[in-house]
Amino acid sequence: MVRILCIGDSHVPNRAKDIPKQIYDKINEITESELFDYTFFTGDIINFPNLIDFLNLKTMGTLFKVIGNMDYYYGNRDSPIYQKLDISFEDNKKVILGLTHGSQISPRGDHDQLEILAQEKGYNILVSGHTHKEEVFLTREGILLINPGSVTGAWSFVASKIPSFIELYIDNNVKDIIIKLFQIDKKKREINVSEFYFTFKNNQIYKKY
DSSP states (O other): OEEEEEEOOOOBTTTOSSOOHHHHHHHHHHTSSSOBSEEEEOSOOBSOHHHHHHHHHTBSSOEEEOOOTTHHHHSOTTSOSEEEEEEEOTTSOEEEEEEEOOTTSSSTTOHHHHHHHHHHHTOSEEEOOSSOOOEEEEOTTSOEEEEOOOTTOOOOTTOOOOOEEEEEEEOTTTOEEEEEEEEEOTTTOOEEEEEEEEEEETTEEEEOO
8 A cells, every 4th residue: 555645835934824733733643653655745835844844754755846836936946847656556557646736737727737737747646736725536538636735725816725635545456546635624623534436447547436
């Protein structure tokens, strides 16, 4: 089982001061017995070295970062536009994950444009940010689009303003994909969890019921 943390768009200190305590507590809780294998950071960290230090402590392997449109002005300028990770299965097939901020997509967050980008890059799963709107969407062509939203609930034009992150599981054995979306309930100020189930077959991703 490969476990990946998908997180991003913190916008500290410009649009937020810090990540909510509930988010820190939940990440600490779910990594108490086992760390993440990888972390995908969707960009627009701005200037928040403490967060990167925290995520490195929670990640056994690579922390993949990409540059966000606001990072050009404030920080994280050395990160690439795209990152890629191949996850191999026992039958030597593989699922290919891509990471980008998403500011090159117009209109922002457009599923068709994200799908085209994933197809051009050869990604089966594309993790992106920029909209600050958390989302799990399977295209007709069997490409899985994941947006973890903003971990601070930072403002944007289409933002949910709900602090959130995603935990992605890929089972190397049976090729199942499980997604857990963690969001802060605005009224109760507690963490809500939504789960999504998919499977990988014939180089496409399908919903699993």
